[in-house]
Amino acid sequence: MNTHAAILVLVMAAVTILLRFLPFLVFRKRTPAYISYLGEVLPAAIIGLLVIYCLKDTVITRAPFGAPELIAGLAVVGLQVWKRNSLLSILGGTVIYMVLVQAVFP
Amino acid sequence: MEKSPEAERKPVIVRKAFLKSLPVMAGYVVLGIGFGILLRNAGYGVLWSVAMAVLIYAGSMQYVGIDLLAGGAGILTTILTTVMVNARHLFYSISMVDRYKNAGKYKPYMIFALTDETYSLLCDGETPDSEHADLYRFLVSLFNQLYWITGCLLGSLLGAVLPFSSAGIEFSMTALFIASFTEQWLRTKDHIPALTGLLATLLCLVVLGPENFLIPAMLLITLILTLLRGRLGRKAV
Numbered sequence: 001m002n003t004h005a006a007i008l009v010l011v012m013a014a015v016t017i018l019l020r021f022l023p024f025l026v027f028r029k030r031t032p033a034y035i036s037y038l039g040e041v042l043p044a045a046i047i048g049l050l051v052i053y054c055l056k057d058t059v060i061t062r063a064p065f066g067a068p069e070l071i072a073g074l075a076v077v078g079l080q081v082w083k084r085n086s087l088l089s090i091l092g093g094t095v096i097y098m099v100l101v102q103a104v105f106p
Numbered sequence: 107m108e109k110s111p112e113a114e115r116k117p118v119i120v121r122k123a124f125l126k127s128l129p130v131m132a133g134y135v136v137l138g139i140g141f142g143i144l145l146r147n148a149g150y151g152v153l154w155s156v157a158m159a160v161l162i163y164a165g166s167m168q169y170v171g172i173d174l175l176a177g178g179a180g181i182l183t184t185i186l187t188t189v190m191v192n193a194r195h196l197f198y199s200i201s202m203v204d205r206y207k208n209a210g211k212y213k214p215y216m217i218f219a220l221t222d223e224t225y226s227l228l229c230d231g232e233t234p235d236s237e238h239a240d241l242y243r244f245l246v247s248l249f250n251q252l253y254w255i256t257g258c259l260l261g262s263l264l265g266a267v268l269p270f271s272s273a274g275i276e277f278s279m280t281a282l283f284i285a286s287f288t289e290q291w292l293r294t295k296d297h298i299p300a301l302t303g304l305l306a307t308l309l310c311l312v313v314l315g316p317e318n319f320l321i322p323a324m325l326l327i328t329l330i331l332t333l334l335r336g337r338l339g340r341k342a343v
Contacts, residue, residue, distance in 0.1 A: 004178060005175050008175055009161065009162065009171070010161070011181055011185060011188070012158075012162050012171050012184060013158075015184075015188035015189060016163075016167060019188075019193065019199075020199055020218060021199070021218075022196060022199065023196060023203055031204055031207070035203055036203075036204055038200055038328070038331065039200065039202065039203060039205065041299040042197060042200065042327075042328075043201050043229035043230065044287075044290050044299040044303060045299045045300065045303030045306075045327045045331060046198070046201070046303060047226055047229070047286050047287045047290060047303065048287060048300050048301070048305075049303045049307040049320075049324065049327065050222060051280070051304065052308055052323075053320065054280035056316040056319070069277075069280070072281070073280070073281075073284055076281045076284040076285050077288050080288040080289055081288060084292070086129055086286070089281065089285040090129045090281040090282050093277065093281035093284070093285075094274070094275060094277050094281050097281070098274035098277070101273055102273055
């Protein structure tokens with residue numbers, strides 16, 4: 001039982017490591033222009049993807065219709081545009097979200 | 107700054123890396139605690155929790171891994187599940203191939219530790235000091251994993267006795283990505299990659315639902331950006 005579980009942990013670790021290393025191993029000698037291009041444009045796109053990914057379980061069809069996520073999310077954008085300080089934006093948005101889900105839309 | 111001796115510059119790099127990693131701290135500790143509690147409830151204690159945080163170090167995969175362990179899954183199932191849950195890391199690595207190219211002794215660990223959150227902190231390419239860029243990236247990666255291990259350890263030790271009045275703190279992860287997205291938007295002129303990521307993912311989520319949209323979204327994004335290569339590529343150079 002425990003041996004099998006240990007093997008599963010090692011398999012999960014090995015596959016995860018392989019996925020993370022694979023592009024570096026394949027493009028070790030010279031980076032093809034296409035991969036360099038993806039390196040330029042993918043980061044901005046993937047951050048956009050991660051934003052949606054984090055919000056994927058937000059329910060917008062019944063109360064509170066995603067209002068806490070929308071309000072706190074806009075607060076993060078506003079703070080970031082205003083102060084350009086990520087730590088402040090994240091703290092501010094999170095505190096607003098916690099107040100909203102605990103006290104305003106419980 | 108250039109004139110100050112090496113010994114005086116390193117602590118500055120350490121401090122800047124720590125400040126950069128701070129936004130991840132709360133999120134990782136909380137998510138790690140959640141993982142530790144669930145894993146403990148499934149019958150696997152502190153050693154398992156820490157071993158998984160050290161060796162696997164992939165948040166969503168570890169959560170999925172609890173079910174695999176508890177259900178005594180087969181090895182092939184475990185391999186396929188891990189590939190599906192973690193395939194997105196291929197894309198993170200592809201976009202870091204150039205940036206991590208000369209990282210030397212720090213490189214293996216930096217690749218190993220390239221999680222969603224570490225990626226979002228480092229993908230803008232900003233570093234306080236170009237000469238110590240690799241040390242800086244290495245330290246941000248390391249601090250993040252230490253937060254994660256701490257969370258997994260705490261969750262496993264405290265179990266269900268934790269007084270959890272912190273509902274909603276998980277939004278810190280979402281806020282981290284929204285802040286990164288906004289900052290990237292403010293710093294770049296061409297917003298087509300960012301909009302592609304946002305809208306293609308939204309489309310896949312609406313069409314395919316929250317369980318199966320992630321990999322199709324990544325493929326769609328790569329396809330669209332590949333088709334736009336002539337247009338965007340010229341501007342990038």
